[in-house]
Amino acid sequence: xxxxxxxxxxxxLNQSETASLENAFRYEGYDLVHHYQDADIAIINTCTVTExxxxxxxxxxxxxxxxxxxxxxxxxxxQSQVHKxxxxxxxxxxxxxxxxxxxxxxxxxxxxxHLQDPVIRxxxxxxxxxxxxxxxxxxxxxxANIKIQDGCDFYCSFCVIPFARGPARxxxxxxxxxxxxxxxxxxxxxxxxxxxxxxxxxxxxxTILDVIEGISAIDTIQRIRISSIEPTTxxxxxxxxxxxxxxxxxYLHIPLQSGSEAMLHAMAxxxxxxxxxxxxxxxxxxxxxICIGTDVIVGFPGETKALFDETVANLMTMPIHYMHVFSYSxxxxxxxxxxxxxxxxxxxxxxxxxxxxxxxxxxxxxxxRFRGNRLSVLFESQKxxxxxxxxxxxxxxLHSSNKNLRNQFLTLTYSS
Numbered sequence: 001x002x003x004x005x006x007x008x009x010x011x012x013l014n015q016s017e018t019a020s021l022e023n024a025f026r027y028e029g030y031d032l033v034h035h036y037q038d039a040d041i042a043i044i045n046t047c048t049v050t051e052x053x054x055x056x057x058x059x060x061x062x063x064x065x066x067x068x069x070x071x072x073x074x075x076x077x078x079q080s081q082v083h084k085x086x087x088x089x090x091x092x093x094x095x096x097x098x099x100x101x102x103x104x105x106x107x108x109x110x111x112x113x114h115l116q117d118p119v120i121r122x123x124x125x126x127x128x129x130x131x132x133x134x135x136x137x138x139x140x141x142x143x144a145n146i147k148i149q150d151g152c153d154f155y156c157s158f159c160v161i162p163f164a165r166g167p168a169r170x171x172x173x174x175x176x177x178x179x180x181x182x183x184x185x186x187x188x189x190x191x192x193x194x195x196x197x198x199x200x201x202x203x204x205x206x207t208i209l210d211v212i213e214g215i216s217a218i219d220t221i222q223r224i225r226i227s228s229i230e231p232t233t234x235x236x237x238x239x240x241x242x243x244x245x246x247x248x249x250x251y252l253h254i255p256l257q258s259g260s261e262a263m264l265h266a267m268a269x270x271x272x273x274x275x276x277x278x279x280x281x282x283x284x285x286x287x288x289x290i291c292i293g294t295d296v297i298v299g300f301p302g303e304t305k306a307l308f309d310e311t312v313a314n315l316m317t318m319p320i321h322y323m324h325v326f327s328y329s330x331x332x333x334x335x336x337x338x339x340x341x342x343x344x345x346x347x348x349x350x351x352x353x354x355x356x357x358x359x360x361x362x363x364x365x366x367x368x369r370f371r372g373n374r375l376s377v378l379f380e381s382q383k384x385x386x387x388x389x390x391x392x393x394x395x396x397x398l399h400s401s402n403k404n405l406r407n408q409f410l411t412l413t414y415s416s
Contacts, residue, residue, distance in 0.1 A: 002113070003031045005039040009056060010047025012194040012227050014077060016145035017102065018045045019136035024106040027134060036064050041072050041094075041113075043105060046079035048164055050329035054079060058090060065091045074109060076102045078164035082332055084122050098122035099150070099165055103132060125151065125166025129203055131175040135182035142380045142407040143225070144188035148176050148211055149195030154230070156257075157268040158300060160331035165196050170203045177214045184220030187407060190378055191215055192225045199233025209237055216247045222409070223378065223392060225249040228295070231256075231279060232270045242287045249392040250287050254280065255295035259314030260307040263300055268335070277318055284319035291321050291366065291394040296355055299328040299348030301339035308351050315358060321366040321394075323359040325352050367395055375414045379405035 004025050008018040021043070026032055036042050042064050047053040057079055064071055074095035075087050081098035088096060095112070097105055101121045112119045130150070138144050151166045152159075180191055193211065195201070201208045208226075215224050224247050226238075231254045242250050254276075258264050261273050280292055296311065315323065327348045330337045377397045379389035387405045389397050397414060399405070 001029060001031045002040045003033045003038060004041045004043060005033050005036045007036075007042065007044045007060060009045060009053060009060075010049060010078070012145045012192060013147060013150070013196065014045045014047060015138075015141075016136045016147045016194055017077075019138040019140075019145070020103065020132055020134050020147075021045075021105055022139075023134040023137055024103075028106050028110060030106075036071060037067050039068065039071060041074060041109065043074045043076060045102075046075055046077045048078040048082055048160060048331070050326065051331075052329070054083065057087075061090045061093065072113075074105060076105055078161075081122055081164045082160060084120060088118055088120070093118060095119045096122065098125075100125045125169075127151075127167040127169050129170055129172050131172050132179065135179045135186075137183060137186040138188070142188065142378065143190040143192055144183045144186075145192045145194045145227070146176065146180060146183065146215075147171065147195060148193055148208070149198050149201045152197045153200075154197065154270065155268065155335075157266065157335040158257075158297060158328065158331070160334050161196060163333040168197055168200050170201045173203045173206045173210065173214070176211060177218075180215050180218055180221060184218050189221065189407060189409070190223035190225060191221055192227050194227040197230055197233065198226065199229045199235075207235070209235060209241065212238075212241065212245070212248060216245055221247065223247055223249055225251055225392075226253075228253045228255060230254070230270075231276055234279070236282075239283045239286050242290065249394075250290040251292075251392065251394045252280075252283060252290065253293040253295075256315075256320075257295060257297050258300065258303075258307075259296075259311035259318075260303070261310075263303055263307055263311070266302055266336075266339075267297075267300060273314055277314070280319060289370075289393050292319060293322045293324070293394070294320050295324045295326065297326050297328050298351045298355060299343040299345075301328070301336055301343065302341045303328075303343055312354065312358070315355070320362065322363040323355055325355045325359065327352055370395060370414050371416075373414055374411055376409055376411045378409050379407070382406065 006018050008014050033039050046057050072094040073092045076097040080096045084096045100123045148171050151168045152162050153168045155162050242248050375391045377389040379387045387399045
């Protein structure tokens with residue numbers, strides 16, 4: 001029996017895919033192990049959104065080989081799709097499998113493990129509806145990520161994802177519901193809807209609203225959370241549903257990327273600052289206690305101090321409660337890589353710190369509003385008898401207890 005370990009880099013979509021693949025390998029008779037020192041095969045689900053993701057893969061491969069010189073490595077996913085030649089030069093790499101065939105990794109390895117030369121599978125992705133063979137029951141996390149969509153047609157000028165993930169395509173609706181039933185029966189009480197561009201979901205006339213309604217009908221699922229969703233793809237009915245559907249979390253993570261009109265235009269984003277502000281202000285006023293997060297890219301080519309200051313001013317005055325701040329990273333295929341007016345790395349680091357400090361202050365102000373309130377918390381993990389969990393509106397709650405609260409709901413008075 002071959003022993004296999006998994007390493008997941010990057011986004012929630014990768015986490016969902018890894019969970020499905022773990023179950024597929026287990027079903028095929030492989031022994032899943034947690035430490036690569038004990039493994040015959042290591043499967044790395046890669047990320048290439050930033051340059052750091054590429055560097056992390058190279059560093060990780062070296063760590064694996066240094067700890068286990070006989071290990072065979074499969075690099076799957078986004079980096080494999082766009083950087084296959086570079087990956088084949090890394091030690092012990094026996095498989096390079098892109099996104100078109102990633103979910104067949106268990107079959108590919110079973111059929112080719114005897115070969116001496118590396119196996120390369122990086123064919124072009126098609127715009128076809130898809131199903132997933134094995135459910136993403138996740139033994140590592142209480143919240144389960146459900147993949148409903150893949151790929152993107154937006155082609156923002158900074159982004160490599162349309163090249164790494166291919167065209168937008170949606171999962172067969174019935175297959176989503178089938179998997180959510182499996183996830184509920186396995187004990188997952190919260191489902192996180194994920195994909196590359198989830199708001200574009202469309203299958204035989206069904207939209208993301210239908211997906212939410214379908215999952216809501218499953219008795220074992222208590223919460224439905226939407227992961228990152230593009231601002232131009234959010235139907236207003238979705239916001240109204242947060243008030244009428246008790247299972248749908250009062251939570252939105254909507255990437256802004258820049259609070260400067262000039263930068264949004266250069267990034268080829270599909271909205272203006274005013275449109276973004278208008279929508280999230282309406283959502284904030286419509287859904288009591290909603291938490292709204294965003295992504296911001298710092299140091300996009302041409303971002304002057306004045307343009308950055310516009311971003312700061314807008315983020316300070318919008319009802320945004322936290323930010324994920326990313327340093328601009330030049331990506332292969334992305335149009336922005338041809339721009340010459342680069343921002344100095346030290347200046348990018350300085351600006352990033354400014355936004356991260358603002359994010360921490362805004363998050364704390366949001367948390368402080370709920371002190372003394374009774375909140376329902378789904379607890380996830382424990383360290384030194386202190387349990388950590390989340391409310392539906394994304395407040396991280398710590399609670400001391402010697403009881404096992406993993407995957408348990410508890411209503412308590414929030415203090416910190």
